[in-house]
Amino acid sequence: MDFQQLVARELQSHVETIAQVQATLSADIQKAAEMVTQTIIGGCKILLFGNGGSAADAQHIAxxxxxxxxxxxxxxxxxxxxxxxxxxxxxxxxYGYDRVFERQVEALARPGDLLIGITTSGNSPNVLLALAKGRAMGCQTLALTGKDGGKASQTADLNIVVPSQVTARIQEMHILIGHILCAAVDEIA
Structure with a gap:
């Protein structure tokens, strides 16, 4: 195996995905930054959730x-x-695994809070149910997805769809977007 080619290919794929995100998602990321900062300014909280690598991203951003x-x-x-x-x-x-985040949202969320659901496909049932519950409770909802955005496009107030079919690239962009949201908060806190 030629690891030099593998490394070059993976890095190039990452760079190309960043370029696509910059070209197509800057306005949506700005809207998300406004959602996050207004939540904090308003004295409300942010609840984050996802599965697998997206769970790790939720924990990292929190x-x-x-x-x-x-x-x-x-x-x-x-x-x-x-x-x-x-x-x-x-x-x-x-209640079933599909409801693990929904029940926590029901218990912990209040109107004005911001829910951030992270799902590379945009179709994780437990993420979608939690986003829907939050909307019904008067929370703002933000989804970080990829591929075609999935059902999260109908469930979240804002769905930031990373333009990639590759899970690794989507997850890399999710943490970059998360860090941009954190930088926005640093500006106002």
Whole structure:
């Protein structure tokens, strides 16, 4: 195996995806930054969730808000709904895995909060149910997706659809977008 070619190919694919995101999603990312900053200014919280790598991204972004991103500032209210194993397993056992985030949204969200659902396909049932529950409760909803955006395009107030079919590239862009949202918060906090 020629790892030099593999590395060059993967890096080039990443660069091309960033260029597509910059060309097509800058306005949507700006809208998302406004959603996040207005949530914080309004004294509300951010709830994040997803599955697998998207769960890790939800936790990573929440930690940047509650800890710090770059600027030293007060901790900000953000919760990853992917971390409480007792809640996840109890809800999954009693209600089914599709409802693991929806029940937590029902319990923890309040009108004005922002829900960020992360799903590379845009079709994860548990993410879609949580976004729908949040909208019904008066929360703002933001989806980070890829591919064709999936059903999240009908469920979220704003769906940022990374223009890629490759899960790795989509996830890389999700964390980049998450970091941009954190940078926006650093500007106002």
């Amino acid at each position: 930690a940047e808000f509650t800890g710090r991103f770059v600027k030293e500032r007060r901790g900000l209210p953000a919760i990853a709904l992917t971390t409480d194993t007792s809640a996840l397993t109890a809800i999954g056992n009693d």
